[in-house]
Amino acid sequence: MRGTLTLTWILMVCLSQVAVQSQYYSESLPYDPRPVKVTNLYFFLHETLRGKNPTVVMVAQANNTSNDNYSSVPFGTLYAIDDPLKIGPGDNSEVIGNALGLGILSGKNSTTVVMYLDFGFTAGKFKGSSISIFSRNPLIKMERELSVVGGRGEFRMAEGYARLKNYFFDGTTVIIEYNVTVIHY
Template identity: 30%
Template sequence: MMRTGGLITCILFFFLYLSGASAMRPVMKKRREPCKRLELFFHDIVYNGKNAENATSTIVAAPEGANRTILAGQNHFGNVVVFDDPITLDNNLHSTPVGRAQGMYIYDRKDTFCSWLGFTFALNSTEHQGTLSFIGADPLLNKTRDISVVGGTGDFSLAKGIATIMTDAYEGEVYFRLHVDIKLYECW
């Protein structure tokens, strides 16, 4: 049997443990500045059955009975598009590319325009060599959307951060240009 003094000591140590544990919990850090920031544009030209020489993306899967040269109705739900788009430093499609955006987007909501993005920027310029990989939801009707930067290679080895995407321009369902503001918070 434990004595009263021993019980009080145990209780005291328990409360000290709890107060120490709460003191050791992570504290919310102040928002820090990015270690690297890039602003780039990528240009997507969807194949529509007539523009094979200019197309940089194509529908590779569609809902049953849908046409793979025209995006499906009902917010394009079920379409899967693979792309290999030029990346430029400005919003001009004819500017010299600094790399390629390569990946896919999947229209994944029936009730609104939304897609899931998984892609890589492969940069090959005098300023940057390497890749950045992105993943996340893209609710297309929002003015700005944030997706995760989940890694990289070369100049961006092990990079992590946030990319804010804005639709800069679009022409029907054949062409769109995205402005991508990349803020890296882990740079090696």
Template identity: 30%
Template sequence: MLTNLFLVLVLATATFLAKASDLKETKLSMYLQDISDVGNPNVTVIPVAGIAGKAWTVTQFGTIFVTDDYITETADPKSPGVGRAQGMYVTAGLDGLNSHVMISIVFRNKEYNGSTIQIQGISQQFVPGTEVAVVAGTGKFRFARGYATFETYFLDIPTQYSVIRFNVTVQHH
């Protein structure tokens, strides 16, 4: 009986390892066009909730933002579009230094149209680069797992416009 159980475990492990080796790895580099000036008709990030009586800012604990950033192939906002980064983030650190990010990358380009990558994790807001987890995906990225890095490429404080370099490494089926 114990021998049979051992054989079943060995077979299950071999099957799992064979399937795991079928994974593809994809590396992507894209740019988020982020406009947070609520007076701009093309705004892509807005605060939607926060602590009553406090300013809803990126450094105020409890502030919730919704985003729908345009994603491009290069840093130039006129370069070909890749898709949208849609989701939300919450200033989750009491000191205002960390945000909890929940974003879906919705691809609209020819190669990955209709596929998504789901991002989640803590983003350190004032460091040159930060890393979050890829927790899922759909379409060509079904069962995706991996990581993504965000790096501020360009920042114009007066217009509240920034370009964020976004690199993703995922394993998927």
């Protein structure tokens, strides 16, 4: 009996130590009363699909064994992207940054790409800042809208949307007009 009580007492002491050591840690940060900012950005994304210096390259393609998929851009194809951002649609327009990311053709019966892009600005007022877009992009639509889901630098904690409009396409070069509304702190 005495051994049982001693064992019970030892277990209770050990269990009380486990409970103390397993408490989670939380820290409240002071409220920052800075007002929310809304910034409108307007630029052009220049994409080169073929040639000596493409800005989009296929990284992986699904292993499709069926003979019914003859598309040149089949479902499951993954692309790496490094496109320049320019202030205008012209080839000689000033470069203000680049869009780095991934796109995967994810619509079985359409040309829809799910894209993650980080738009890093290397010149101008927002040099060193970026916005992140993660959204569905139906490529065949002339105009479409994508989600801004984050940012860094001047665009810390960003959210918003980007309106895209196809400006030019010739089979090798794609130019897309971006009109972006960013809500940030």
